[in-house]
Amino acid sequence: MSLQSASSITPASPETRYIRPLFRRDFQIAIICALPLEYDAASLLVDEFWDEGGKQYGRTSGDSNTYRNGRIGMHNVVLMLLPGMGKVAIAVSAASLRTSYSGLRLAFLVGVCGGAPGIHEILLGDVVVSDDVIQYDFGRQYPGTFVPKETVASSRVSSKDIRSLIAYFQTEPGKRDLQGDAAKHLKALQEASIFQGYQHRYVCPGAKEDKLFAASYHHKHRRSSCNLCRVETETFCEEASKTPCAKLGCDEGELVGRKRLQEQDKSPQVFIGRIASGDTVMKSGKHRDEVAKQYDVIAFEMEGAGIWDEIPSIIVKGVCDYADSHKNKSWQPFAAATAAAVTKSMLTRYSLTDGTEMSMQVVDAPQSHSNLLGTKQKERLHMQSLVPFTAARKGQWQPLQEAISHFQRGLSEPQSRELRSTKVVPNVDSVLIFTAQLDYNNRTRKGTSIGSRFYSVLQSVREFCVAVESFPSWPSKIAVLLWGSLKLTINVRSQSEDL
Numbered sequence: 001m002s003l004q005s006a007s008s009i010t011p012a013s014p015e016t017r018y019i020r021p022l023f024r025r026d027f028q029i030a031i032i033c034a035l036p037l038e039y040d041a042a043s044l045l046v047d048e049f050w051d052e053g054g055k056q057y058g059r060t061s062g063d064s065n066t067y068r069n070g071r072i073g074m075h076n077v078v079l080m081l082l083p084g085m086g087k088v089a090i091a092v093s094a095a096s097l098r099t100s101y102s103g104l105r106l107a108f109l110v111g112v113c114g115g116a117p118g119i120h121e122i123l124l125g126d127v128v129v130s131d132d133v134i135q136y137d138f139g140r141q142y143p144g145t146f147v148p149k150e151t152v153a154s155s156r157v158s159s160k161d162i163r164s165l166i167a168y169f170q171t172e173p174g175k176r177d178l179q180g181d182a183a184k185h186l187k188a189l190q191e192a193s194i195f196q197g198y199q200h201r202y203v204c205p206g207a208k209e210d211k212l213f214a215a216s217y218h219h220k221h222r223r224s225s226c227n228l229c230r231v232e233t234e235t236f237c238e239e240a241s242k243t244p245c246a247k248l249g250c251d252e253g254e255l256v257g258r259k260r261l262q263e264q265d266k267s268p269q270v271f272i273g274r275i276a277s278g279d280t281v282m283k284s285g286k287h288r289d290e291v292a293k294q295y296d297v298i299a300f301e302m303e304g305a306g307i308w309d310e311i312p313s314i315i316v317k318g319v320c321d322y323a324d325s326h327k328n329k330s331w332q333p334f335a336a337a338t339a340a341a342v343t344k345s346m347l348t349r350y351s352l353t354d355g356t357e358m359s360m361q362v363v364d365a366p367q368s369h370s371n372l373l374g375t376k377q378k379e380r381l382h383m384q385s386l387v388p389f390t391a392a393r394k395g396q397w398q399p400l401q402e403a404i405s406h407f408q409r410g411l412s413e414p415q416s417r418e419l420r421s422t423k424v425v426p427n428v429d430s431v432l433i434f435t436a437q438l439d440y441n442n443r444t445r446k447g448t449s450i451g452s453r454f455y456s457v458l459q460s461v462r463e464f465c466v467a468v469e470s471f472p473s474w475p476s477k478i479a480v481l482l483w484g485s486l487k488l489t490i491n492v493r494s495q496s497e498d499l
Contacts, residue, residue: 020050021076022463023456024057024100027069028352029077030107030311031343032090032097034303038111039081041202041336044192045185045344046070046077055463056432058456061449063096075347078104087135087279087306094310105161106350107313108343112335113275113301114282114323116292117212121260122319124210124331125268127182127342128299130275130315131166135305136291137278159312165350166314170272174349178270181345182338186268189337202337205330207261212322213285217254244328268318268338273297275315277304285324299323316343404481415492419484431458434487438494450494461486 021027033039049070051057057069068079078101082093090109098104115122122128168174190202260266276297282288291297300323304315318335321327411419435451435458442450465479 018048018071020055020463022460024059024078025103027076027078027101028103028105029072029075029347029350030097030101030104031077031079032082032094032107032109032303032307033080033111034082034085034090034109035111035336036081037200037332038336038339039079040198040200041189041333041340042110042343043068043079044189044196044198045072045340046079047072050076055459058432058435058452058459059096059100061452063100065093065096065100067097067100072344072347074352075350082303085302087277087303090303090306091310094307098311104311106159107307107311108346109303109307109313109315109317110336110339110343111301111303111317112320112332112339113299113317114288114321114327115299115319116276116288116297117256117258117322118289118292119273119296119298120271121258122271122298123258123260123266123269124319124321125204125334125338126319127268127270127338128275128315128317128319129166129169129270129272129342129346130304131163131272132274133304133308133315134274134276134295134297135278136276136295136297136300137280138305161350162312162314165346166272168349169270169346175270177349178342178345179267181348182270182341183267185341185344186337189341200333202333204334207266209330210261212256212258213324214254214256217285270342271298273299275304275317276300277302277306277308277315282323283327285322288323314346316346400482401478404478404485407485408481411488415488418491419481419488421484430483431455431462434458438490442494454490458486458490 031042033042046068047070049068051067051069057067059065059067064083065080070077070079078097080093080097082090094107097107113128115124115126115128169178186202192198193201274295274297276282276291276295276299278300279302281302282291282300288300291300299317299319301315301317304313307313316339318337318339320329320331320335408416408419435455437451438454439449439451461483465483
C-alpha cells in the first residue's frame with residue numbers, strides 16, 4: 001500500500017526493501033480496532049502488507065479472529081478488527097491474539113472516544129493516550145449512588161517498556177516529536193484515502209462544528225409535544241437522541257467558550273492521562289464530569305479494560321464527542337484518522353528488542369515505486385529478496401540434490417509412489433489444503449491440532465520453492481521433490497503416537 005501520490009515518486013533514488021517475516025512469532029506489535037471505520041483509518045498507514053496474494057500466516061486452533069499482517073516503519077504489525085464492542089469481546093479476542101502471536105510485546109487499541117473537557121481544554125479531533133485505565137462501571141450500586149470497587153480504581157502497573165515510552169512523550173521534546181510526526185502521517189493518510197478511493201476523506205469538520213454544551217443543558221425536543229422532553233428533569237428520549245442539535249433547536253447560547261477555538265492554530269493535540277473504560281456508552285454531561293473529577297480521567301471508551309490485563313497495551317483514541325447527550329458521529333472519521341496518525345508516530349520511537357531487527361536490503365529503485373507495482377511484479381521482487389543472489393551460481397544446489405537422493409533411497413515402495421504423486425510446485429493454497437488434510441486424518445486424536453503445528457514450516461518451504469524456481473540454474477523438479485519430501489515426512493510422523 002502506498003501513501004504517496006505518483007507525482008512525488010523519484011524513480012532514480014535507492015530504496016530499502018524489507019524482507020517478509022516467515023513466522024507469526026516475528027510480529028511484536030498489534031493494532032486493534034473496535035469499529036470498521038477505525039480499522040480503515042489504521043490500515044491506510046500500513047507501509048506494506050505481507051499477506052497479499054494469499055500469503056497468509058494462519059492462526060492457532062480455536063482462534064476465530066481475522067488478521068492482516070504488514071509493516072509500519074521498522075515494525076512488523078498484526079491488525080485485528082474486534083467482532084464487537086465492549087470489554088468482554090476484546091478480552092476473548094485478545095487472549096486468542098496472544099496465543100496465535102506469541103511474540104507480541106505491545107498492542108495499540110486505536111479508535112475513537114468521548115472526551116472529558118474538564119481537566120484539559122480538549123477539543124474534538126484531539127488524541128488521548130492512556131497511562132492508566134479505570135473500569136468505572138464495575139462496582140456496587142446503592143440507593144442513589146454507585147461505588148466502583150477500589151481495586152479497579154487504583155493504578156495498574158504496565159510494563160517498563162510502555163512506561164518508558166509514555167514518559168518520553170510527556171517531555172517537551174517528546175511532545176514536539178509526537179505531534180509533529182503525527183501531522184505528517186495524518187496528511188499522508190488523507191492523501192492515501194483519496195488515492196485509494198476510500199469512502200471517507202478524513203477531513204476536519206472545522207471549529208464551527210466543535211460544540212460543547214454546558215453539562216446541565218440536555219439534548220431534547222425544544223419545539224414539540226414530546227411528553228418525555230417536556231419534563232423538567234433529565235429524561236431519555238430515544239427519538240431525540242437520534243436527532244441533530246440543529247433540528248432539535250439546541251440553544252447555542254448554552255455553549256461553553258474555549259480559548260483554543262479562537263486560536264489560529266487548531267491542529268490536533270495529544271493528551272496523556274487516565275482513561276475510563278466501561279460497557280456503557282457515556283452520554284450524560286453531568287455524570288461525565290462527576291466521574292472525570294472523582295477519578296481524574298480525560299476520556300471515556302469501551303474496550304480498554306478488556307485488553308489491559310491480556311496484553312501490554314496503550315490506548316490511543318481520537319476524541320469524536322464530549323460524552324454527553326449531544327454527541328453525534330460527524331467527527332468520527334477525522335478522530336479515527338488522528339488516532340491512527342499518533343499511533344504511527346509513537347511506533348517510530350518504540351525500540352525493537354535484540355534479535356528481532358527487520359531484515360532489509362538497499363537496492364536501486366525500479367522505474368516506479370514498488371508499492372505501486374502490479375501483483376506479479378511485487379511477487380517477483382519479493383521472492384528474489386528471500387534468497388541470496390550468490391546462491392544462484394551453477395553448482396550451488398548440488399548438496400541439496402544429494403540430500404534429496406539420500407532421502408529417496410530410504411523410502412519404501414508405497415512411500416516412493418506417494419512422493420512421485422506430487423506433481424507441481426506448491427501454490428498459495430497448498431499449505432492450507434495440506435494442513436486441513438492432516439487435521440482431518442487425525443481428527444480422533446486428542447491434544448493440539450497437528451496441522452496448525454506445522455503451518456509455519458510448510459509455509460516457509462512453499463515460499464522457498466516458489467522463490468528459487470525463478471533462478472535459471474535451479475535444477476528441474478527439485479522444488480517438487482522438496483515439497484513432496486516434507487509432506488511425506490510429516491504424513492509418516494503424524495501417524496506416530498509420540499507426535
